[in-house]
Amino acid sequence: MxxxxxxxxxxxxxxxxxxxxxxxxxxxxxxxxxxxxxEQRIRERYRRFYRAFSSQWSEARVHYALKANSNMAVVKVLQSEGAGADVSSETELRIALKVGIPGEKIVFNGNYKTQRELELAILNDILINVDSFQELEAIDKIALRLGKRARIGFRINPDIRADTHPYIAVGLRESKFGFDVISGQALAAYKRAKEMSSVEILGIHANVGSQILDAAPFVEEAEKLMKIVSEIKERFGIDLKFVDLGGGIGIPYKPEDRELPPEEVAEKVVGVVRRVVQEKGLEKPTLLLEPGRFIVxxxxxxxxxxxxxxxxxxxxxxxxxxxxxxxxxxxxxxxxxxxxxxxxxxxxxxxxxxxxxxxxxxxxxxxxxxxxxxxxxxxxxxxxxxxxxxxxxxxxxxxxxxxxxxxxxxxxxxxxxxxxxxxxxxxxxxxxxxxxx
CATH class of the missing domain: 2.40.37.10 (Lyase, Ornithine Decarboxylase; Chain A, domain 1)
Incomplete structure (x- = not known):
């Protein structure tokens, strides 16, 4: 066929x-x-994804996930389109900086960031999505030594089951990523960070997996993230500037696969965010999206x-x-x-x-x-x-x-x-x- x-x-x-x-x-x-x-297909896919979300929510930013394809020319194409970057290693971080993506448009994810990587991220004003209490302590110490305030968010584990290969289902409670929500670790992380002098709490992040062709897991993710955003404001008086929904929208690989239009995801997800912002009287956050596969x-x-x-x-x-x-x-x-x-x-x-x-x-x-x-x-x-x-x-x-x-x-x-x-x-x-x- x-x-x-x-x-x-x-x-x-x-x-x-x-x-x-x-x-x-x-x-x-x-x-x-x-x-x-x-090259033109990459540009078409980026523009479609960006329009899908920015047409629903004016403060939306697309951070291309370099893990999908970190070739410097590919990243440069996306930089020329205005994309930010989602990085998970020192080399990806350096590639993003080298092609001209400014530090404030780079998000650093991952469950193990070395001291050297954290130093580089802090010096370049990169948003670090913290993955553990020990990493939080390390960031605070490094930032203090450098005389900087580290820009941070926290990756939470939303415990969401998505229909994808188990190796790329990263939002399950048993996965290695993020702060556990059910036990209260996620809220405890924000409480601990508020006591630190060398970190600036800016965001929250989650990712449910990769190659997902159903909008339901993204809607569930938005519901769970916004619930925590509300609790953080209520308990600690913190208005989060960034709500990072990660990536994960898949593509049709097989002839029988149904495409998941990003427009469908954007409409449903932004609907959740808009409702909670209005109901809880929250400041309007910037939505961060981290597509990789969909674009390239x-x-x-x-x-x-x-x-x-x-x-x-x-x-x-x-x-x-x-x-x-x-x-x-x-x-x-x-x-x-x-x-x-x-x-x-x-x-x-x-x-x-x-x-x-x-x-x-x-x-x-x-x-x-x-x-x-x-x-x-x-x-x-x-x-x-x-x-x-x-x-x-x-x-x-x-x-x-x-x-x-x-x-x-x-x-x-x-x-x-x-x-x-x-x-x-x-x-x-x-x-x-x-x-x-």
């Missing part, structure tokens, strides 16, 4: 077109395996060259391509589905049942199983869709395979935005001890 989203097309040769460029020609020009990112996932494809095919009587043929779980981890790690076609045979009927595998020494090294494609031959070009989020970001060097190159396409222009790794790249940090020389 051909599953082609609106920003792709097929030319007269039957080849996939990304932007205005032939995918087959891109593979020949830049080699494979190759990530290809459509379907803007990118992975091109992989077919090397060999292998028949197994009574079973799907095996198709070996030059990209595997080293280039795209999600199928092996999550059992995730990514749609696959042949970029050079888009007009041919998908009638042959195959498994598409990579070159690694693992049975789990596959990109898709039980897929129907045209008759596959060596030299064909497989295209794996929807890989812009957690594709290259999770790539590895299993069996010393170099990670792929990435090109950015803008209309009929294309440039490398991440070079292909080489033998020298993979070995430059290795050292042989003196006694073996």
């Amino acid at each position: 051909l599953m082609l989203k609106e920003h792709f097309s097929v030319n007269s040769l039957g080849h996939l077109v990304v932007g205005r460029l032939d995918a087959v020609e891109l593979a020949e020009r830049f080699g494979t395996p190759l990530y290809v990112v459509d 996932a379907d803007a990118c494809v992975l091109l992989a060259r077919v090397g060999y095919t292998k028949e197994r009587p009574g079973m799907p043929d095996w198709v070996a391509v030059d990209a595997g779980m080293n280039a795209l981890m999600r199928p092996a790690l999550y059992g995730a589905y990514h749609h696959i076609e042949l970029a050079n045979k888009m007009n041919q009927r998908n009638e042959h049942l195959v498994n598409v595998a990579g070159p690694l020494c693992e049975s789990g090294d596959f990109l898709g199983k039980d897929r129907k494609l045209p008759k596959v031959e060596p030299g064909d070009l497989a295209v794996v869709f929807d890989v812009g989020a957690y594709g290259l970001a999770m790539a590895c060097q299993h069996t010393a395979q170099p990670r792929p190159a990435m090109v950015l396409v803008n209309g009929d222009k294309a440039e490398v935005v991440r070079k292909r790794e080489t033998y020298e790249d993979l070995t430059r940090l290795d050292q042989i001890p003196s006694w073996l020389l």
Whole structure:
């Protein structure tokens, strides 16, 4: 079944077109395996997401989640659109700063932030969403030493069950993230912070998970967050400036998946926020959103060259391509589905049942199983869709395979935005001890 989203097309040769460029020609020009990112699609998705919320709530800010794809060119595209950043490591933080996102538009999340990361965040006036009491104490001490007031919010654990893979369901009470609400830890954290001289309490944050295609968990999250916002005002006299709803809106990966429009989420979530603000007489907070996958996932494809095919009587043929779980981890790690076609045979009927595998020494090294494609031959070009989020970001060097190159396409222009790794790249940090020389 051909599953082609609106920003792709097929030319007269039957080849996939990304932007205005032939995918087959891109593979020949830049080699494979190759990530290809459509800049205009990223811009379209960002603008749609931003409009969805800003049209409902004037004080809404979008902080792109760099964990989805931290390539500097991708982040620069979003910076040029006015996006802020959601970061979870020193490198992501430095990338955001380097492309021109100011510290006050960066949010730092995560359950373990090192002393060095906290220092960098405090010095750059970044909003730190605190994840534990010990981290709160560390922030206060570092800020005192630096002569700064750290800008903080608290990540709370809302105990919300979302229909997604358990590894990316991060809002459950048993997950490692955030202050527990049920036991009273969340409110206790605000009470403790109010006693500190070197922190400025600005916000509250939660995240229910990733790849969610139902608005209900986001509505439940908003209800629980705003209940705590009201309690914080009532008990401690603190009007929170930021209510950070995190990210999590998914995309259709499978032909049968239903899209969750951000407009639907925005209308329902903002409805909750507006009602509670009015009922409780709260100051109007700025809503922070942290989308990643929604913005970049379907803007990118992975091109992989077919090397060999292998028949197994009574079973799907095996198709070996030059990209595997080293280039795209999600199928092996999550059992995730990514749609696959042949970029050079888009007009041919998908009638042959195959498994598409990579070159690694693992049975789990596959990109898709039980897929129907045209008759596959060596030299064909497989295209794996929807890989812009957690594709290259999770790539590895299993069996010393170099990670792929990435090109950015803008209309009929294309440039490398991440070079292909080489033998020298993979070995430059290795050292042989003196006694073996």
